Amino acid sequence: MNPISQRLVLFLAAVSTAAAEPTLREVFKDDFTVGVALNSRQVSGRNEKAAELAGKQFNSITAENDMKWQLVHPEPDRYRFEAADAYFEFAKKHDMEVIGHTLVWHSQTPRWVFQGADGGDPTREELLERMKEHIFKVAGRYKGRVKGWDVVNEALSDGGEDILRDSPWRRIIGDDFIDHAFRFAREADPQAELYYNDYNLEIPRKRDNCVKLVKGMLERGVPIDGIGTQSHFQLGFPPLGDIEKTIVEFSKLGMKVMVTELDVDVLPRNRPGVADIGSREQGANPYTDGLPDEMQKKLAERYADIFEIYLKHRKHVTRVTFWGLDDRQSWLNGFPVRGRTNHPLLFDRQLNPKPAFTAVVKLGEKERPGAAKVELK
Numbered sequence: 001m002n003p004i005s006q007r008l009v010l011f012l013a014a015v016s017t018a019a020a021e022p023t024l025r026e027v028f029k030d031d032f033t034v035g036v037a038l039n040s041r042q043v044s045g046r047n048e049k050a051a052e053l054a055g056k057q058f059n060s061i062t063a064e065n066d067m068k069w070q071l072v073h074p075e076p077d078r079y080r081f082e083a084a085d086a087y088f089e090f091a092k093k094h095d096m097e098v099i100g101h102t103l104v105w106h107s108q109t110p111r112w113v114f115q116g117a118d119g120g121d122p123t124r125e126e127l128l129e130r131m132k133e134h135i136f137k138v139a140g141r142y143k144g145r146v147k148g149w150d151v152v153n154e155a156l157s158d159g160g161e162d163i164l165r166d167s168p169w170r171r172i173i174g175d176d177f178i179d180h181a182f183r184f185a186r187e188a189d190p191q192a193e194l195y196y197n198d199y200n201l202e203i204p205r206k207r208d209n210c211v212k213l214v215k216g217m218l219e220r221g222v223p224i225d226g227i228g229t230q231s232h233f234q235l236g237f238p239p240l241g242d243i244e245k246t247i248v249e250f251s252k253l254g255m256k257v258m259v260t261e262l263d264v265d266v267l268p269r270n271r272p273g274v275a276d277i278g279s280r281e282q283g284a285n286p287y288t289d290g291l292p293d294e295m296q297k298k299l300a301e302r303y304a305d306i307f308e309i310y311l312k313h314r315k316h317v318t319r320v321t322f323w324g325l326d327d328r329q330s331w332l333n334g335f336p337v338r339g340r341t342n343h344p345l346l347f348d349r350q351l352n353p354k355p356a357f358t359a360v361v362k363l364g365e366k367e368r369p370g371a372a373k374v375e376l377k
């Protein structure tokens, strides 16, 4: 073959592999949307390679930070929508849905929100008014364009007698701050789906409390469409049975179930589910030069097990969103302490697919109509 036709053959081979290469959004298109949390470098195109990969693989995006109160509404009379707007442009370009994250949260919310005129607490009425104004402005701006909102994030407690955590929202307004937030959101954008979002919902106590919370909301006629389980998992925690039970219990309430912030921490922790204070110790950051094959395999198996559950409950699981595109920009490199080298996602630091990606895609492909049926547990 002369060099030109040789090159042509190589080119055609590359094109056909690219065309046949399965993507997450494609293999799960009849099951659920597959989402990713992105940052402003990625959606603005400053990180072009990442933008391309995200557009190809996913059909739903969440702003990792840019729609949080602190960024979008830093001062009482100042809103900054530039960064948030970019997610909608990106989504339009790549034919994706946008998830709004998040309207009411105790974290990443500026201090002024919880301050009254005298520097102490605002009154209940003042804070409710502030919440309403914020929700109307933010959810109102994206009315008809957003798929749904994480209306309230992380309101449940992690222990103790109380169902709800002690937060300024609760302390100043009372337990009904959640109901108000959802009612305001519905009014601001009647078409948007409204979600309650939290972490560790696989832990039985917190799962039960979430069920109680949402049941109460439904009884009071509060508009809510779904529950988001963040799903910041580890290799060995939570047990698969608990992951499944959470989906089942939430769907029994008639809720759409969304996996909203999926990742799998591969680094050691002292106690499951809890930030590891001793993680600065030597040996706590063992994969600084990359994840060894044996660990890649473990991660792939863990993801496959988890996705089997999602597929089994695809009627109720409407979306699975990963908390980040690639290992390099995962928040888990800084949690529970800075300077870790974590490998929790499907794409590595060079944006190459990991064995975990292949495992997940394979599972999706097997489920395609006409394909040999896999036995789901």
Ligand code: GLA
Residues within 6 Å of the ligand: 064, 101, 153, 199, 230, 261, 331
């Ligand atoms: C929580 C929040 C997210 C994000 C992660 C850490 O899960 O819901 O917005 O802040 O923590 O990145």
